[in-house]
Amino acid sequence: MCPNRHTLLLFDLPQCARRPIGEYGSFISSTRGLMFSSHSFAPLIIRGRALLPIVQGGMGVGISAHRLAGSVAREGALGTIASIDLRHHHADLVERCRAHPDRATLESANLTALAREIQSARALSEGRGMLAVNVMKAVNAHADYVRVACETGADAIVMGAGLPLDLPDMTQGHDIALIPILSDSRGVALVLKKWMKKGRLPDAIVIEHPAHAGGHLGVTNLADMNDGRFDFARVLEELAPVFASLGLSRQDVPLIVAGGINSHDAVRGWLTAGANGVQIGTPFAVTEEGDAHPNFKRVLADATPDDIVEFVSVTGLPARAVKTPWLTRYLRNETRIRDKIGTLKNVCPTALECLSVCGLRDGIEKFGHFCIDTRLAAALRGDVANGLFFRGRETLPFGSAIRSVHDLIELLLTGVTRPPVAGRWAFSLD
Numbered sequence: 001m002c003p004n005r006h007t008l009l010l011f012d013l014p015q016c017a018r019r020p021i022g023e024y025g026s027f028i029s030s031t032r033g034l035m036f037s038s039h040s041f042a043p044l045i046i047r048g049r050a051l052l053p054i055v056q057g058g059m060g061v062g063i064s065a066h067r068l069a070g071s072v073a074r075e076g077a078l079g080t081i082a083s084i085d086l087r088h089h090h091a092d093l094v095e096r097c098r099a100h101p102d103r104a105t106l107e108s109a110n111l112t113a114l115a116r117e118i119q120s121a122r123a124l125s126e127g128r129g130m131l132a133v134n135v136m137k138a139v140n141a142h143a144d145y146v147r148v149a150c151e152t153g154a155d156a157i158v159m160g161a162g163l164p165l166d167l168p169d170m171t172q173g174h175d176i177a178l179i180p181i182l183s184d185s186r187g188v189a190l191v192l193k194k195w196m197k198k199g200r201l202p203d204a205i206v207i208e209h210p211a212h213a214g215g216h217l218g219v220t221n222l223a224d225m226n227d228g229r230f231d232f233a234r235v236l237e238e239l240a241p242v243f244a245s246l247g248l249s250r251q252d253v254p255l256i257v258a259g260g261i262n263s264h265d266a267v268r269g270w271l272t273a274g275a276n277g278v279q280i281g282t283p284f285a286v287t288e289e290g291d292a293h294p295n296f297k298r299v300l301a302d303a304t305p306d307d308i309v310e311f312v313s314v315t316g317l318p319a320r321a322v323k324t325p326w327l328t329r330y331l332r333n334e335t336r337i338r339d340k341i342g343t344l345k346n347v348c349p350t351a352l353e354c355l356s357v358c359g360l361r362d363g364i365e366k367f368g369h370f371c372i373d374t375r376l377a378a379a380l381r382g383d384v385a386n387g388l389f390f391r392g393r394e395t396l397p398f399g400s401a402i403r404s405v406h407d408l409i410e411l412l413l414t415g416v417t418r419p420p421v422a423g424r425w426a427f428s429l430d
């Protein structure tokens with residue numbers, strides 16, 4: 001019998017990962033004096049560490065920085081800093097970039113910001129839980145972000161927006177968990193085979209459903225989004241023979257499902273159906289501790305199903321966001337913009353050249369044609385008129401209410417909702 005969950009957080013107990021949920025009985029969590037009601041889920045075990053089975057998804061630009069990721073880790077779960085363009089959270093770096101708006105200065109500011117955010121999140125976490133850095137393969141500086149995450153002591157790299165086939169090579173010599181984000185069993189099989197040839201297994205895999213998640217979606221075109229091959233149940237079922245054919249047991253690589261998980265029932269359903277953890281994005285973005293401006297949280301929390309749209313981003317990938325004034329205007333004129341400047345190459349408006357392939361800079365007609373970095377940074381600052389507000393498709397666990405990370409995790413794990421406590425966090429971009 002495993003000890004209670006509090007003990008699980010303090011010791012490495014990988015043998016507990018091999019037990020069915022029922023054997024754990026009920027756990028009372030008391031990670032920081034705040035009690036969760038009991039819950040009965042097995043811990044998520046990553047690289048020998050036992051965590052609550054809740055993962056906070058990485059959200060750029062700046063939406064999940066140190067305050068959100070550190071607060072989630074402090075609860076005993078996996079908190080994730082999104083690595084992309086974190087300089088916006090640091091007034092001195094913003095000032096330096098204003099004075100020297102060249103690519104080298106901007107890139108170096110972002111790496112400095114990432115290192116600072118990891119250190120601050122670590123301090124906030126008080127050594128609990130686990131801290132990951134989310135890196136998008138489609139980003140030009142992805143290898144630098146991975147290097148800084150390793151050198152600054154992040155516990156894990158979570159990589160999506162492209163196949164992370166070379167992630168084991170990039171992290172050679174570092175003791176860090178590696179977690180790819182994929183969407184179907186074919187992608188998982190490919191990564192497992194390629195990585196096993198390098199002598200490495202993923203420490204977990206996130207399976208993200210493109211029909212529900214926020215931000216960039218793991219499909220090549222919009223029409224593909226609802227394809228049955230992305231259904232979590234089907235992916236879990238199809239992976240059983242894949243694991244067997246590779247000589248792996250299901251416990252060797254924990255599977256974390258992501259996209260649209262917005263209630264205790266949904267958490268219970270997927271953990272009972274065979275997932276080892278659930279990744280949650282939008283509900284964490286709108287918590288008190290979320291690193292974005294309060295206006296950002298209001299836009300996401302107040303959006304109705306009709307306000308949420310899918311469109312083609314400058315990465316060429318479909319994305320999901322709230323139809324705010326800028327996006328409404330852009331979509332109204334999308335065809336005209338494509339006809340007029342679709343194949344013209346543009347100078348990168350920010351000088352950062354954030355993406356390795358960009359529809360606007362490289363003149364790729366089928367892709368989006370706007371500066372994604374400028375639009376996402378405006379959203380982070382709460383500029384409702386000009387920002388691009390990524391959001392998942394489902395309703396939120398607390399409706400339009402802004403609640404704390406603790407309350408959200410408690411609701412997801414136990415179904416219990418406590419009366420709200422007055423906001424404990426003030427927003428600051430510094």
Ligand SMILES: Cc1cc2nc3c(=O)[nH]c(=O)nc-3n(C[C@H](O)[C@H](O)[C@H](O)COP(=O)(O)O)c2cc1C
Nearest residue numbers: 057058059060213214215259260280281282390392
């Ligand atoms: C505002 C926002 C920004 C996001 N940015 C990223 C990102 O930078 N990298 C990434 O891998 N996923 C990103 N995502 C996806 C989330 O990490 C998460 O997997 C997804 O939103 C889960 O679905 P949910 O929002 O329905 O919970 C983003 C999602 C949102 C809502």
